[in-house]
Amino acid sequence: MIALSVAAALAVFILYTAVVGGATTQLSPSELAGHTGHVALVGTVVGPVSGDAHGAGLRFRVKDVSGTSRVTVPIVYTGSVPDLFKVGRHIVLTGRLHGATFVGDDGSLVTKCPSKYAPAKGSSST
Amino acid sequence: MTLALVLGAVLAVLAVLLVARPFLREPAPADDRLAEPGELDRRRLELVEERDRALAALKELEFDHRTGKISDDDYRALVGPLRRAAAEALRALEPRAESRVAERPTRIGR
Amino acid sequence: MAELGRAALLVTFGLVVYALVAGSLAAWKRRRRLALSAQNALLAAFGTTLVAATVLLVALARRDFTFQYVAQHTSRSLPLGYALSAFWGGQEGSLLLWLLILSGYSALAVWLNRRARDLVAWVVPVLGLVAAFFAFMLCFVSSPFVVAPAPGDGAGMVPSLQNPYMLAHPPMLYLGYVGLTIPFAFGMGALLSRRTDERWIVATRRWTLAAWTFLGIGQLLGAHWAYVEIGWGGYYAWDPVENAALMPWLAATAFLHSVMIQEKRGMLKVWNMVLVSLAFLLSIFGTFLTRSGVVNSIHSFSQSPLGGWFLGFIALMTAATVALIYIRLPLLKARTRLESLVSREATFLYNNLLLVALCLTILWGVMYPLLTQALRGETRSVSKPYYDFFLHTFGLPLLLLMGIGPLVAWRRASVRALGRTFLVPLLAAVVTGVALIGVGLGGSTPGLLTYTFSAFVAASIVLEFWRGTNARRAIAGESLPRAFTSLVARNRRRYGGYVVHAAVLLLAIGIAGSSAYQTVREPAHGLRPRQSMEIAGYTLTYRGLSTRQEADAQATRATVDVTRGGSHVTTLHPGKNWYPVEQQTSNEVSIYHDPRNVGDLFTIADQIDPKSQVLFLKVLVKPLVNLIWVAGFIFVLGSVIAMWPDAVEQRRLAERYAPAAMSAGL
Numbered sequence: 001m002i003a004l005s006v007a008a009a010l011a012v013f014i015l016y017t018a019v020v021g022g023a024t025t026q027l028s029p030s031e032l033a034g035h036t037g038h039v040a041l042v043g044t045v046v047g048p049v050s051g052d053a054h055g056a057g058l059r060f061r062v063k064d065v066s067g068t069s070r071v072t073v074p075i076v077y078t079g080s081v082p083d084l085f086k087v088g089r090h091i092v093l094t095g096r097l098h099g100a101t102f103v104g105d106d107g108s109l110v111t112k113c114p115s116k117y118a119p120a121k122g123s124s125s126t
Numbered sequence: 127m128t129l130a131l132v133l134g135a136v137l138a139v140l141a142v143l144l145v146a147r148p149f150l151r152e153p154a155p156a157d158d159r160l161a162e163p164g165e166l167d168r169r170r171l172e173l174v175e176e177r178d179r180a181l182a183a184l185k186e187l188e189f190d191h192r193t194g195k196i197s198d199d200d201y202r203a204l205v206g207p208l209r210r211a212a213a214e215a216l217r218a219l220e221p222r223a224e225s226r227v228a229e230r231p232t233r234i235g236r
Numbered sequence: 237m238a239e240l241g242r243a244a245l246l247v248t249f250g251l252v253v254y255a256l257v258a259g260s261l262a263a264w265k266r267r268r269r270l271a272l273s274a275q276n277a278l279l280a281a282f283g284t285t286l287v288a289a290t291v292l293l294v295a296l297a298r299r300d301f302t303f304q305y306v307a308q309h310t311s312r313s314l315p316l317g318y319a320l321s322a323f324w325g326g327q328e329g330s331l332l333l334w335l336l337i338l339s340g341y342s343a344l345a346v347w348l349n350r351r352a353r354d355l356v357a358w359v360v361p362v363l364g365l366v367a368a369f370f371a372f373m374l375c376f377v378s379s380p381f382v383v384a385p386a387p388g389d390g391a392g393m394v395p396s397l398q399n400p401y402m403l404a405h406p407p408m409l410y411l412g413y414v415g416l417t418i419p420f421a422f423g424m425g426a427l428l429s430r431r432t433d434e435r436w437i438v439a440t441r442r443w444t445l446a447a448w449t450f451l452g453i454g455q456l457l458g459a460h461w462a463y464v465e466i467g468w469g470g471y472y473a474w475d476p477v478e479n480a481a482l483m484p485w486l487a488a489t490a491f492l493h494s495v496m497i498q499e500k501r502g503m504l505k506v507w508n509m510v511l512v513s514l515a516f517l518l519s520i521f522g523t524f525l526t527r528s529g530v531v532n533s534i535h536s537f538s539q540s541p542l543g544g545w546f547l548g549f550i551a552l553m554t555a556a557t558v559a560l561i562y563i564r565l566p567l568l569k570a571r572t573r574l575e576s577l578v579s580r581e582a583t584f585l586y587n588n589l590l591l592v593a594l595c596l597t598i599l600w601g602v603m604y605p606l607l608t609q610a611l612r613g614e615t616r617s618v619s620k621p622y623y624d625f626f627l628h629t630f631g632l633p634l635l636l637l638m639g640i641g642p643l644v645a646w647r648r649a650s651v652r653a654l655g656r657t658f659l660v661p662l663l664a665a666v667v668t669g670v671a672l673i674g675v676g677l678g679g680s681t682p683g684l685l686t687y688t689f690s691a692f693v694a695a696s697i698v699l700e701f702w703r704g705t706n707a708r709r710a711i712a713g714e715s716l717p718r719a720f721t722s723l724v725a726r727n728r729r730r731y732g733g734y735v736v737h738a739a740v741l742l743l744a745i746g747i748a749g750s751s752a753y754q755t756v757r758e759p760a761h762g763l764r765p766r767q768s769m770e771i772a773g774y775t776l777t778y779r780g781l782s783t784r785q786e787a788d789a790q791a792t793r794a795t796v797d798v799t800r801g802g803s804h805v806t807t808l809h810p811g812k813n814w815y816p817v818e819q820q821t822s823n824e825v826s827i828y829h830d831p832r833n834v835g836d837l838f839t840i841a842d843q844i845d846p847k848s849q850v851l852f853l854k855v856l857v858k859p860l861v862n863l864i865w866v867a868g869f870i871f872v873l874g875s876v877i878a879m880w881p882d883a884v885e886q887r888r889l890a891e892r893y894a895p896a897a898m899s900a901g902l
Contacts, residue, residue, distance in 0.1 A: 137243065160268045162354035
């Protein structure tokens with residue numbers, strides 16, 4: 001009886017993630033080309049950083065976190081910018097490709113802290 | 127730093143001493159067997175746990191009845207078998223108590 | 237002095253390996269002195285680990301930058317308290333903390349239970365095995381005692397870590413995580429020594445409860461830190477690192493409940509072995525998650541070599557545990573069966589299923605990116621909507637069960653009696669629901685359900701205390717207050733448990749209020765001085781900026797006046813700090829605790845333009861959020877009551893397991 005219930009529970013969330021499609025694809029800049037859907041982009045910030053996130057948009061580029069790829073993707077982002085954001089930091093943001101530029105979802109920018117125990121968030125709220 | 131190494135060596139020696147202590151204290155023991163519960167002991171333990179469970183269940187039943195979670199009819203139906211189970215468990219333990227030389231009155235519940 | 241630290245750790249490694257090998261041999265071949273020797277090795281290991289820990293602490297206090305670890309995590313200007321807390325701020329130090337707590341717990345647990353010779357004989361090697369892994373890592377893979385030419389000053393500590401909550405959060409978590417090793421070791425010890433009795437549960441009952449409490453408080457501290465220090469307006473983001481602590485906690489919660497069933501009815505023996513192992517394995521897995529960089533998380537780590545080792549250890553322990561449980565399956569046969577689906581045992585079972593389901597769902601969510609990458613070559617991840625869905629699906633019924641459980645009798649509940657006992661709580665729930673809808677809070681279904689179920693649970697808990705007190709008065713003729721205290725004193729576990737349930741209740745209400753019913757506003761073009769904004773009845777007026785120099789930071793603050801209905805409520809100062817040593821900005825939020833809704837008015841200075849004085853302000857109103865922190869205190873209170881030593885019970889248990897009566901007459 002117990003085993004059955006656990007199996008049922010498992011089935012529920014496998015179904016959910018597969019069908020309801022709550023999942024987002026995560027890509028690095030070198031993999032981004034051609035993906036026109038809504039995705040999460042993971043990368044390292046490359047300068048120069050210009051513009052205003054609360055104005056027309058913050059502009060910068062990202063490259064792969066690791067590996068030898070030299071592909072960089074231009075980003076336009078509006079919304080909260082975490083304090084830890086600067087050139088060289090790892091970031092994640094969701095959005096989609098418009099032409100050659102990746103337009104980030106408002107407030108979706110999340111910066112990872114280089115040190116182990118300190119997170120830094122954009123604006124996801126609980 | 128040699129001080130560090132000396133202290134480290136001291137630590138190691140102390141550790142070895144502590145580990146060897148049982149052997150140093152009893153270089154030629156009469157009995158080096160690790161005590162483990164024999165069949166009799168295991169059975170007794172089972173029965174004691176059985177007894178404690180039965181007595182606790184009776185107490186719970188009383189309490190549930192008093193606080194209104196079990197109706198009078200259900201209480202009457204349940205209390206009989208539970209009392210019998212508790213009595214059986216107690217009885218099963220008695221023969222063992224007789225075989226013990228130093229008899230201590232066993233405490234039953236509260 | 238680093239050599240001393242390294243030497244001490246090497247001695248520790250030798251000792252725990254000896255405890256593992258000699259202990260196993262002694263238990264298998266039944267050699268008394270060898271078993272005692274292995275036990276001593278485990279005790280000594282605590283001493284040597286303590287020496288290593290002291291070396292590191294002293295180095296941190298003295299800012300001895302020849303220790304690479306000290307140079308990486310402290311600086312001369314760092315206050316002493318934070319410098320000491322750097323002990324667990326980095327990879328190597330945190331492993332040392334883990335080993336320190338493990339060896340301390342092991343020594344204590346083994347010492348306290350030394351009379352259960354045959355059981356402890358097997359517990360020692362299991363503890364030795366776990367300790368050996370951590371000692372190995374510390375000696376050969378990730379040592380805190382690496383020396384290097386000392387730099388002029390250390391790298392300093394990230395400003396957001398310089399916070400009292402961050403001081404307490406990791407040690408609390410570790411006291412919890414590591415604590416789960418003890419019941420696991422005793423469970424495996426019982427299986428290895430072929431014992432079929434409940435001694436291992438009795439011996440570790442308080443350990444489990446204590447570890448579970450520490451883990452819970454550790455998580456609350458972490459959440460509170462994230463709330464006030466990181467300040468994005470939330471306290472939990474379903475980040476893998478946060479989930480890493482939640483999963484073992486959920487498994488331990490399930491275990492705490494199902495163990496009660498095993499004690500009362502002799503059922504669920506296999507399930508309990510599985511649960512205690514799950515809790516332990518998840519705690520190791522959690523440590524692995526936080527360090528290995530395997531899953532993309534807000535805590536970014538380079539692909540650390542540690543990951544492989546941890547994974548290997550987890551795989552080894554999982555395989556060994558599964559094998560052992562399988563082999564000893566015949567010993568774990570149940571004595572009785574579930575008599576009725578409407579009984580307290582059954583509600584505990586449902587509770588267990590829901591908790592484990594939630595735990596596995598979270599595990600799935602954490603592992604999903606790894607699995608999709610491995611299977612499909614494309615990383616997909618889930619986020620808040622996924623977790624929220626399952627939190628509601630499993631959490632809400634769990635909440636309800638918390639109220640139903642106490643109302644149902646053991647073994648078999650009378651359906652008729654159910655009607656009577658359920659009546660008042662049901663009424664409370666319905667009345668609350670209707671009232672809330674009337675007041676306009678029907679907008680959020682999960683929120684409404686949480687509040688309604690909470691009313692049910694609250695009524696049921698109050699009734700339990702009420703009925704129990706009355707029963708006590710009838711039996712013993714005591715006065716009301718006396719009956720109440722003697723009721724609780726005689727049933728510490730039950731009523732302590734109810735207090736913990738009350739804490740969980742407050743937690744649920746706090747979470748619902750501050751998420752389902754929160755309001756957020758952030759003016760898109762920012763505010764200029766003297767401009768104002770409205771949110772949930774408050775008016776916030778931005779007055780201007782001010783800058784001042786603090787000890788190690790330049791602080792910029794915006795002055796914001798808060799009024800409600802025309803009268804001044806408070807003045808808030810959200811802003812940012814700039815730390816020149818660490819070259820880092822930090823967000824400094826400003827919070828007003830509103831007694832009217834037990835919630836917070838939370839202001840974040842998202843962006844400040846010093847030239848134009850434009851302030852991009854984000855404001856959140858989070859009703860009832862402070863209940864979450866209050867719940868933490870009540871949680872501890874309930875646990876302490878449940879754990880409080882009971883002389884009568886101790887006597888009974890001592891007599892039950894007294895070895896003297898056993899061997900006499902054989």
